[in-house]
Amino acid sequence: MATVGESRITYDARGLAEPFADAPRTAEIEHGKATFDAKDLTTRQINLELRRLLYEEGIDDVIVLNPGSKHSIGVGILTRCRITFGGSLGYFGCGLIDGPEIHITGRVGWSACENMMSGVVIVDGNAGSLTGAAMRGGDLVVKGRVGARTGIDQKGGTILTVGDAGSMTAFMMQRGRQVICGNVGPGLGDSMYDGKIYVGGTVKSLGIDCVPGEWDDSDTEFIERKFRIYGLGDPPEFQKFVCGKKLYNYDNLEPSERKLVL
């Protein structure tokens, strides 16, 4: 921990805002279910308490009350469990998770579920931009609307948005599926490599190399299954969009091989 000049501002060279935080041990555990109030806790205290309950106490059902839109909550949870956030999360909520089923009763800020590997996240409210960025697996369901660049660099899994989506949705998508029941902004699927996008409303404009796709039985089965699982009623009629593969200019040779040949 170092001090900058004569100011009272201190910083940790590793970049940790609270390097010496401890789990507050304030959760109440009853019948294998834990509940704690995050109102007066810092980001690290909330995450440390969550990890203590999940990894040390072996609890697999945790309710976090009053998260207060704080950033970076519920990140890096790598075990199968159930977590309920009673309120909204800020930026980077539930990123890097592998396994949990998470229910957020409020909204999420930018970059929620970034790099999610598996599990389920259900957001009752809206989501900011970059939702599900670089997501690799699992289901992310947003019952409100999502911001710009949802599923940027998506590599797997499903992002299901009940409301509208902003500009550059599925930008550089590489695999996986996006289902948007509402309207979508400009640049849908820009520079996508692969994957499928389903849109129930209007599309302001398609991005470079994103083209309408041919609907088949597997699309119907997928949409109906997801709507049934998440209790979303009857699905609307969707248009399907895929990669036109006109930007595929890959060399068959690795750079090192190329040097040898040329």
Next chain:
Amino acid sequence: MLSLGHSLEIVKDLGDAEEVAEQYDLKDFNGTHAIGHVRMATESDVDISGAHPYWAYPFTDVAVVHNGQLTNYFQWKRRLERSGHRFQSECDSEIIAVYLAEKMSEGASLEDAMNDSLEELDGVFTYIAVTADALGVCKDEMAAKPLVLYESDAIVALASEEIAIRAVVEHEVDTYDPYEGEVMVWQR
């Protein structure tokens, strides 16, 4: 930046929000609308001249806070200087205040001027502008910078992140992020 009913008043200093608020007794200010900004300096120095809000000198009662970068800053600076305007800083955000003020002095409404800025200002931006009786927000066509909006019967609150709104509203709030190219203006 606060409107005291008839005109705007500006407070700028170095320090965090709490320190500056305490130093200037901001809790004793009364008004209908206010904007504030904590700057992370990227291009120009950490000093008061680089601090937002920017006032549109020599116009009265037009001020702006801005998150982003304007890539045609020098073009607009030269254009506005040729029209006789002088700038107080080297910061691109100051352009927006003078740009809007000049448009309004030619008869445009705040909303019209902000809509024009979507076409004429290049780069990425979310900015909030205030006049003595209005508050407006403008988000560029890429939606590159964050903005969270909360509207109730009692207040309109805008911030880069919901946690800032929760600092003044105790209960859970229903907020959303406006989309690309949106201009919204609230009139007193």
